[in-house]
Amino acid sequence: MNGSPVSYSLREIVDLYGGELVGDPQIRVSRVGTLENAGEGSIAFLANPRYLRQLSDTKAAAVIVAPASREGTRAARIVHDNPYLYFARVSALLRPAPRARPGVHPSAIVAGDAQVDPSAEIGAQSCIAAGVRVGGGTIVGPGSRLAENVHIGRDCLLHAGVTMYSDCTLGDRVIVHSGVVIGADGFGIAFDEDHWVKVPQIGRVRVGDDVEIGANTTIDRGAIDDTVIEEGVKLDNQIQIAHNVRIGAHTAIAACTGIAGSVQIGRYCRIGGAVGIAGHVNICDRVEISGHTSITKSIDQPGVYSGVYPFEPNRQWRRNAAQVRHLAEIARRVSALEGELAELTRSRS
Amino acid sequence: MNGSPVSYSLREIVDLYGGELVGDPQIRVSRVGTLENAGEGSIAFLANPRYLRQLSDTKAAAVIVAPASREGTRAARIVHDNPYLYFARVSALLRPAPRARPGVHPSAIVAGDAQVDPSAEIGAQSCIAAGVRVGGGTIVGPGSRLAENVHIGRDCLLHAGVTMYSDCTLGDRVIVHSGVVIGADGFGIAFDEDHWVKVPQIGRVRVGDDVEIGANTTIDRGAIDDTVIEEGVKLDNQIQIAHNVRIGAHTAIAACTGIAGSVQIGRYCRIGGAVGIAGHVNICDRVEISGHTSITKSIDQPGVYSGVYPFEPNRQWRRNAAQVRHLAEIARRVSALEGELAELTRSRS
């Protein structure tokens, strides 16, 4: 919420990103805001029709709107087919991502043979083990721990307190949030009469370019082959990805979802929050899964899939849920009724 | 489980916190215990009727009971309407919360312009960035990381390994457990033809007074405006709170619950574990939600809400669950049967 030191005129913005400008092109904006709370020098947007009524009242200096809302305000505006995407660009323009301050903090522990690009930033209290490579422009946040032979590409941003186990790799421009653990052992155990025996987990995790990984998400290393997160995948917080999962490029997954071992997810999927996906399931490209759904078998057709038990006041829920345990019996009774009624009708005629 | 160095007589305790004392007021207690395992010098309590039978057998020196259980034991006892609350106070009396040992550990990295109150304790290996303020009596545990301009009030307790991103704030007397991440980016992405574009997350997280946040919980910063946790909110472990959520004062949320973006939760709500709340939902004051329920639309009436699929032995579950996919058809068939039967009855009379 700090004021940004840069400002741009609407003219400059439209020159950069296109769209139709309605209003004074000299108006300058230096920050983004919501329709509701935007103040002087702010640019806001309307993407969700839920907030349409706020458009006419906004105090924003300018707004980004879809063609359908072109006349919904008297404020200066940029009209564009995808106001949210347009806003993302303007916001990044006004508030550029942090850039590496090259160098290794004196409190960091860096192994002698680690290869840290001179333009990378290694934060305080971090540990960089033998054989690690860190690419140019990459930031490794304070208190992060990179184990042996971790390779990280260029222009990545690891926030504070990220942990990577040995041999795991990140591509370029990957963002990893605090508390993320990449490469812990998969849950491989074999039962031996009266106790479990650990199955060594010797695969790696390979993360592609332009992936973002949310806070406290965990991605386990493969049991033998690797766990793979393809380029452009976006993972929210507290997601669990088990060993040997492959997530296809540009798939986005919301928080708290758990994906069991050896699951294959296609490209351009959109998976809601708190979804569970059972082991060895395959999901094809362009599948959308509603939040809290449990996926217990493979999906081979694009589309939207759901499986959420509806909530209701507790008293009604009790009555209805009690019948769930009688569903097979109810179905049988309905069939029997149909049979008897047909018999009765037939005998009557 | 260390013996506590302090002890109090029952007389002293009743003088402090009220309640009716039955038995020898000179009995001294120095620790708390369960009815089942309490030993000499221990005080126990009975709040859950499930454990009633343990009351008569307890070896505790004294017990705290509700009026209804007044005669359930021959031990010395304090009778009070809310034995659990009473116990909480006695326990805090016998085992006071840790107090700050003022000073900055020599291994901590503290920015030159950070303002750390002299009575605060900054733990080993912690990182305190530029512009941070830490109030009097606050403890920042070892290995914690406070990014630029974080503001923390008085008498807070951050356990080891807490991460706060830039510009986030805590009120007074806030307790934050290990592994918590406050202020990571919300999951804001806009789709551009064939890939996702990150939407900068520039809001903050603001946490009110007397909030407690459980281990490995994550609270994302707002996209534009702030994410807000009001005073007295109690959050258990591994909760995910997305960008721009607002949680009303004195609401308590159990572990593993996920709350999607822009959700508004009222005051004095009680939300069970592993609940999922969909984006943009509003929940009014004093709503109680059963564990594992998925809340997919707003709730505007106080009360208890539930939506849990009942479990049963797998064989029965298979049979019943198979019919869930035929529910609409079953309902139709029942309507048809009713129609046919009515027709038959009518034609018959």
Place this chain on the structure above:
Amino acid sequence: MNGSPVSYSLREIVDLYGGELVGDPQIRVSRVGTLENAGEGSIAFLANPRYLRQLSDTKAAAVIVAPASREGTRAARIVHDNPYLYFARVSALLRPAPRARPGVHPSAIVAGDAQVDPSAEIGAQSCIAAGVRVGGGTIVGPGSRLAENVHIGRDCLLHAGVTMYSDCTLGDRVIVHSGVVIGADGFGIAFDEDHWVKVPQIGRVRVGDDVEIGANTTIDRGAIDDTVIEEGVKLDNQIQIAHNVRIGAHTAIAACTGIAGSVQIGRYCRIGGAVGIAGHVNICDRVEISGHTSITKSIDQPGVYSGVYPFEPNRQWRRNAAQVRHLAEIARRVSALEGELAELTRSRS
């Protein structure tokens, strides 16, 4: 995925672990591989019939198979009743677990009275508080934090960034993955008219021998008595175990499962991912629970239990889920139909 420096002949392996050897006993293997991707010098296995067709095509130097698949390949093979268990042993032979490099890293902070066995390894940037004991051969990973009076047995492996609160204990040969928090406060709060009062959590967490705890899992300390994880328990990632839970020996729990306060789980249970278990529930030995099931009451018979709402294409789900809220009414209507039909039939005869 580094080549292992050791190699063994099939003869040597069969001498160590038994099984029938078919093929050249002089063949040497130095690494494990999957049937699909194994190369020269690799040994693979077939345990899941799903991958049977890969058996005939594999380029592995040798394979481990069950008697039923003895003739499914011409490669050298070891025939054993439990190929997965056999593979686990061979894999551990070829890739032994890391051994402690004795000593305390100079950047670690170790309290004067901590008792660290000289054969233990204390990683960089770790914090070992007063009264801590670390047994022989144990590795404490970089950035880990052990609070006052933590006791850890022999030959444990704590990966980077583990946090243990005061007074908690680990047995021998325990593996703890990154981001784990052991001993944070349980969620104990008592309501006092208009706000919550914290109930001090003074129990410990006691973890038995040969337990493994996955990344970012949290285990809360007991409120008064202890939370107990018995020997041989295997916990996957992001599991939440609340105060005063007891988990019986050799029980295995998959990722994202949440277990509420005072739950008792028996021995040799197998609990799927994202399961929720409500407070105070007791589960007997040898219970298996399907992923995503919500357990709301005690189970006193061994067996498999499930409670998952089936997923389907969103359009069908909407139609069927809408009827869930009418189940009690549907059941009533079916009963009414049965009554009317019986009446009709009776009056007709």
